[in-house]
Every structure is written in structure tokens, then in C-alpha cells.
Amino acid sequence: MTQHIATLWAKRPTPRGLAVDSPARPVFLALGLMLVVGWLLFTIDGGQFFSQANIVGIQQRSAALGIVAVGQTLAILAGSLDLSVAFLISLSSLIAAETMAEYGVLAGIGATLVVSAVVGLVNGLVITRLKVHAFIATLGVALIIKGVLESRYDGPAGHVPESFQRIGFDRIGPVPVSALLWLAIAVAAWFLLSRTTLGYRIFAVGGDPEVARLSGVRTDRVIVTTHVLCSLAAGAAGLLLAARLGAGAPTVGTDGGYDLESVAAVVLGGTALAGGRGGVAGTVGGVLLLAVLDSSFNQLEINSFAKDVVRGVVLVAALAVYARRRYAR
Amino acid sequence: MRRNLPIFGVLTVLLVAIAIANPYFLEPQGFLAFVKRAAPLAILAAGQYFVIVSGEFDLSVGSLVTAEVVIAARLVDGDPGATWPVIALLLAFGALVGAVNGLVTTLLRVPSFIVTLGMLLILSGAVSLWTDGSPRGALSEQFRQFGRGTIGPVPWSALILGAVVAYVVWLMRADFGRTLVATGDNQTAAALSGVRVHRVKTIAFVLSGLSAAVCAILLGGFAGVSAQVGQGLEFQVITAVVLGGVVLGGGRGSVAAAIAGAFTLQALFTLLNLHGISGALEFTVQGLILIVAVALGTLQPSWRPRRRKPPALTS
Numbered sequence: 001m002t003q004h005i006a007t008l009w010a011k012r013p014t015p016r017g018l019a020v021d022s023p024a025r026p027v028f029l030a031l032g033l034m035l036v037v038g039w040l041l042f043t044i045d046g047g048q049f050f051s052q053a054n055i056v057g058i059q060q061r062s063a064a065l066g067i068v069a070v071g072q073t074l075a076i077l078a079g080s081l082d083l084s085v086a087f088l089i090s091l092s093s094l095i096a097a098e099t100m101a102e103y104g105v106l107a108g109i110g111a112t113l114v115v116s117a118v119v120g121l122v123n124g125l126v127i128t129r130l131k132v133h134a135f136i137a138t139l140g141v142a143l144i145i146k147g148v149l150e151s152r153y154d155g156p157a158g159h160v161p162e163s164f165q166r167i168g169f170d171r172i173g174p175v176p177v178s179a180l181l182w183l184a185i186a187v188a189a190w191f192l193l194s195r196t197t198l199g200y201r202i203f204a205v206g207g208d209p210e211v212a213r214l215s216g217v218r219t220d221r222v223i224v225t226t227h228v229l230c231s232l233a234a235g236a237a238g239l240l241l242a243a244r245l246g247a248g249a250p251t252v253g254t255d256g257g258y259d260l261e262s263v264a265a266v267v268l269g270g271t272a273l274a275g276g277r278g279g280v281a282g283t284v285g286g287v288l289l290l291a292v293l294d295s296s297f298n299q300l301e302i303n304s305f306a307k308d309v310v311r312g313v314v315l316v317a318a319l320a321v322y323a324r325r326r327y328a329r
Numbered sequence: 330m331r332r333n334l335p336i337f338g339v340l341t342v343l344l345v346a347i348a349i350a351n352p353y354f355l356e357p358q359g360f361l362a363f364v365k366r367a368a369p370l371a372i373l374a375a376g377q378y379f380v381i382v383s384g385e386f387d388l389s390v391g392s393l394v395t396a397e398v399v400i401a402a403r404l405v406d407g408d409p410g411a412t413w414p415v416i417a418l419l420l421a422f423g424a425l426v427g428a429v430n431g432l433v434t435t436l437l438r439v440p441s442f443i444v445t446l447g448m449l450l451i452l453s454g455a456v457s458l459w460t461d462g463s464p465r466g467a468l469s470e471q472f473r474q475f476g477r478g479t480i481g482p483v484p485w486s487a488l489i490l491g492a493v494v495a496y497v498v499w500l501m502r503a504d505f506g507r508t509l510v511a512t513g514d515n516q517t518a519a520a521l522s523g524v525r526v527h528r529v530k531t532i533a534f535v536l537s538g539l540s541a542a543v544c545a546i547l548l549g550g551f552a553g554v555s556a557q558v559g560q561g562l563e564f565q566v567i568t569a570v571v572l573g574g575v576v577l578g579g580g581r582g583s584v585a586a587a588i589a590g591a592f593t594l595q596a597l598f599t600l601l602n603l604h605g606i607s608g609a610l611e612f613t614v615q616g617l618i619l620i621v622a623v624a625l626g627t628l629q630p631s632w633r634p635r636r637r638k639p640p641a642l643t644s
Contacts, residue, residue: 306454
């Protein structure tokens with residue numbers, strides 16, 4: 001036992017992101033490979049992969065999904081799951097646009113984040129207090145939000161001031177502001193997971209809730225917190241999309257398929273769906289991988305439906321590879 | 330059996346409420362019309378039950394139903410002679426998709442949530458690719474009979490549902506059912522007791538694929554051909570199964586209760602419609618009831634027997 005602990009401590013100093021046993025490693029290898037393939041495809045097709053337009057495009061495309069996926073990572077790491085993010089994104093975009101039109105930008109941001117946090121709190125409490133499986137709890141909350149959206153809105157609503165729209169389109173050099181926002185949220189989540197007590201507790205609860213509870217972790221609190229953070233991330237994505245559209249839209253979340261797609265990005269990044277293993281770095285890699293795939297398809301002008309087919313195959317193939325690696329050891 | 334009581338109680342209450350709001354419901358015609366509407370979801374729920382009780386998910390059924398309907402319309406194309414061969418092909422395709430789901434889940438050890446999510450993407454993408462976005466062709470009258478026709482006073486779909494229910498109940502009482510529940514309850518223990526876990530789970534996915542094929546045949550006749558026919562069905566059917574008291578994660582719940590869950594969901598829709606809460610708020614009510622029902626199911630008082638008799642592992 002002591003020996004076990006000793007080896008655990010000895011391992012700690014290696015940087016987690018690049019260690020051989022890091023679950024994030026294969027996704028970055030795949031991303032590197034995909035960048036080379038993308039570059040080759042672009043060159044053959046007469047385009048420029050590393051052109052500023054394409055690089056900016058990739059970042060723009062991945063920012064919203066990336067922000068949601070970072071939140072989803074926290075929920076999944078704690079052994080939970082959030083299927084309500086897509087409808088919450090739509091709701092956030094509408095709340096943001098309507099409040100901003102009336103009371104200004106800051107009030108809009110505040111209202112959106114408060115509502116998102118409340119939705120996350122409800123998700124977390126239903127899961128922990130009522131002991132409803134996360135899949136069903138968040139699906140139920142998603143349906144509730146869907147009903148509210150469909151009964152109150154039948155099209156885009158509200159208006160986002162010019163000053164706030166800049167978040168959606170401005171960039172500093174080749175880096176869009178939206179990508180910086182994503183980066184900031186990802187770094188915050190990374191810090192939370194690797195440098196704070198809460199982070200270690202999230203891994204503990206996701207690894208084995210019973211063991212975590214017996215070790216003195218208040219597991220319910222941890223799960224509720226991850227759901228609040230996940231919903232806040234969805235709210236931030238809704239704000240970003242409202243800034244891009246200039247208004248709120250009731251279908252912006254579901255059209256993007258952010259619920260299942262964010263789960264896909266998280267598991268592509270090597271985070272275990274059952275929780276307890278993985279991290280934010282892998283998720284960022286997973287989102288970028290999907291975005292590079294997208295931009296290659298766009299360059300080749302392949303039918304958008306074929307994209308779904310390839311995505312499905314990539315997802316299953318990647319997970320099969322991870323499973324092999326895990327069992328090979 | 331005692332475990333099943335809550336869902337049958339809820340179903341009875343809903344049916345009585347419908348009958349009060351609409352007395353026509355008590356007449357055989359009115360009731361059979363309701364059964365006809367509920368049949369596709371009930372059959373799909375029976376298939377999903379096998380997968381869920383074995384401890385897995387099948388998210389691909391919604392897009393599989395769409396794919397089957399679109400394929401049927403394209404291949405039948407109004408030709409009555411093509412009806413039976415196409416039906417055989419649809420069943421084979423459903424079984425094939427289920428087999429792929431099952432084999433990838435068991436042999437490649439990919440979580441079924443992801444496998445069937447990937448299958449969802451592949452099927453919906455492939456169907457749109459094949460039809461250029463909008464389905465073409467038409468179903469023959471013979472084909473549509475199953476979804477909307479009747480033999481005498483009894484709808485075809487009610488008869489098909491009856492046959493499916495009889496088959497799945499028999500299946501769950503046979504060795505297969507016992508091994509399936511044992512697998513979902515504790516996969517390692519089941520494997521050590523000699524259950525061929527991979528085979529049992531793969532068969533569960535094949536049954537789910539087959540149920541999607543049958544559901545598509547009924548829905549194609551009932552609702553007609555569109556690219557949206559199966560949209561959202563995967564979540565609806567999981568809702569139905571869970572409403573029936575079947576536990577996500579496997580090993581608990583009965584197939585009769587899962588089918589009753591589908592009827593409950595349909596009765597709920599009917600009732601909301603009767604009271605004018607159609608369309609938008611329907612979802613909100615559905616979500617609330619889903620959470621409340623499942624919460625009540627897990628917080629049930631202690632009169633319920635804590636331990637079931639362990640399933641016999643004969644094979």
C-alpha cells in the first residue's frame with residue numbers, strides 16, 4: 001500500500017498533458033496527423049491551408065462548441081452528463097439579446113449567466129437530491145426549456161448592440177476574440193482541475209463516488225458544482241452566438257447539435273464517458289480535430305451530409321483505438 | 330410483478346382521464362385508434378428495453394427509423410409487387426445495423442452511447458446523401474396497410490403489436506431473458522457463470538434494430554414519408570422505457586412495464602391534446618413528468634421488496 005502511494009507521488013511531477021499515459025496524447029497525435037492531411041488536401045486542391053482566412057475560420061468555427069465542450073468535460077469527469085446544453089444555448093442567446101436591447105450589455109451578460117447557473121443548479125439538484133439518472137434528468141430539463149422556447153418564441157428576437165457584436169467578429173492579429181474567450185475558459189477549467197481541491201474531488205467522484213464519499217468528499221456538492229459550471233459554459237456560448245447573430249435565435253443551439261456534439265468532442269479528447277479519467281486539454285484537441293475535419297471538407301466542397309458520416313466513423317474508430325490502448329496495458 | 334404496479338396505475342389514471350374528457354375513447358373504435366397511434370412507439374420501446382436492461386443505450390433508433398422509411402419509399406416507388414421483398418430487406422437492414430452496433434460495443438469495447446451516437450450520425454448523413462436532402466418515391470397501398478389499414482374492426486398495427494408483445498414476453502421468460510437481465514445486473518458475475526455476454530448483448534442490439542424496422546413499417550404507413558419521421562424518437566423511446574421503471578445501467582425492470590411506459594407517454598400526449606396544451610408547452614409538461622416520475626420511482630417507500638430473487642442462470 002505504502003509503495004503504491006509512493007509511486008503515485010513519484011509520478012506527479014511529469015507534466016500531465018504530454019505524459020505517455022495521458023489520455024489526451026492520442027488526440028493531439030491525431031490532430032497533428034489531421035493537420036498534415038488537411039494541408040496536403042488543400043495543396044492538391046490549390047488552396048492554402050495555413051492561410052490567415054482558413055486559420056481564423058477554424059478558430060471561429062470551434063469557439064462556441066469548444067466553450068460548451070469544456071463545461072461538458074467537467075460534468076463528464078464527475079461521472080455525470082449534460083444533455084440540456086443545446087436548448088440552454090438557444091435560451092441564453094435569446095435572454096442575452098432581449099435584455100441587452102432593453103437594459104444594456106452588462107445587464108444582458110448578467111441575466112444570461114444567472115439563468116444558466118439556475119438551470120445548472122436544477123440539473124445538479126435533480127440528479128443528486130431526487131437521485132434521477134443524469135441522462136434522464138438533463139433530458140427532462142432540456143424538454144422543459146424546449147417547451148418554454150417554443151411557446152414564447154417563433155423566430156429570432158431581441159437585438160445585440162454593435163459594441164457587443166464585436167466579440168463575435170473582432171480579432172487580434174490572426175486570433176479571433178471568440179477563440180481567446182474559449183482559451184480563457186479552457187485555461188480556467190484546467191486550473192480548476194489540476195490545481196485546486198475541487199478539481200481533485202471531481203476526479204475522485206467520477207472515479208468512484210462511493211469511495212469518494214467514504215473519503216469525506218461531499219459528492220453531491222461536487223456534482224452540483226460541475227453542473228452549474230457546465231451550464232455557465234453553455235450560457236457563455238449562447239452569449240457568443242448572440243454576438244455573432246446580432247440577435248437571439250430559438251434554434252441556434254439545436255441546429256449546432258451542441259448537446260451530442262459536445263459529448264463527442266469530450267470523448268474524442270480521451271475523457272472516459274464513465275468519468276474520472278481525462279482532462280480539458282484533450283477536449284480542446286477533440287474540438288480542434290472536428291474543426292480541421294470540417295475545414296478540409298469545405299475546401300474539397302464535399303456534400304455536408306457526408307461530413308456527418310465521416311464524423312460518425314471517426315468518433316467510433318477513435319474510441320475503439322482508445323479502448324485497445326487501455327486493454328493492451 | 331409488484332415493481333410494475335406504479336406504471337400500470339399511472340396508465341390507468343391517464344386512460345380514465347382521457348375517457349372523461351372524450352367519451353368516444355370508451356368505444357372500441359376510439360380505443361383501437363389510440364392503440365394504433367401508440368403501437369409504433371410501443372414496439373420501439375420493446376426493442377430498446379432489451380438494450381437498456383443489458384446495461385447499454387441505443388441512440389441510433391430514431392435515425393434508423395427515418396432511414397428505413399426513406400429506403401422503403403425509394404425502393405417500393407409505388408410498385409405493389411415490391412412490397413414484400415422490401416419489407417424483408419428492411420428487417421434485414423434493421424438487424425444488420427443492430428448487429429454492427431452490438432459487435433462494435435462488445436468486441437471493440439466502445440461505450441454503446443458513443444457507438445450508437447456514431448451510428449446516428451452515419452445513418453442520418455448517409456440517408457440525406459443518398460436522397461439529396463429530400464426523400465423521393467412513394468409507398469405502395471399494400472405497404473401502407475400495415476400502418477393504417479384494418480382487418481375487420483381491428484387495425485393491423487394492433488395485431489402486429491400483439492404479436493410483438495407475445496414474442497418479447499416469451500423471450501424474457503426463456504433462458505435468453507434471464508441471461509440478459511443477469512448480464513445487465515452484473516456483467517462479470519454473469520460471464521463467470523457461463524453467460525456468453527458478448528453474444529447476449531449483440532442479440533439485444535439486433536432486437537432493437539429489428540424493432541426500429543417494424544416501427545418504421547408502421548410509421549411509414551401511418552404518418553407517410555418524410556425525412557423527419559424518426560426525429561427525436563430515440564429520446565422519446567428511452568423516456569418511455571425509463572417511465573416504465575426500467576433502470577438505466579441495466580438489470581432492473583420488465584418488458585411489459587416498458588411497453589406500458591410507451592402507452593403512458595402516448596396517453597399523456599393524447600390527454601394534453603384534448604386539453605388544448607398541444608405543441609409548444611407539451612414538451613415542458615413531458616419534461617416535468619419525466620423527472621417527477623423517475624424521481625418517484627427511485628424514492629419509492631420501503632414497502633417494495635429490496636432484493637429480487639436472483640435470476641436463475643440456466644443455459
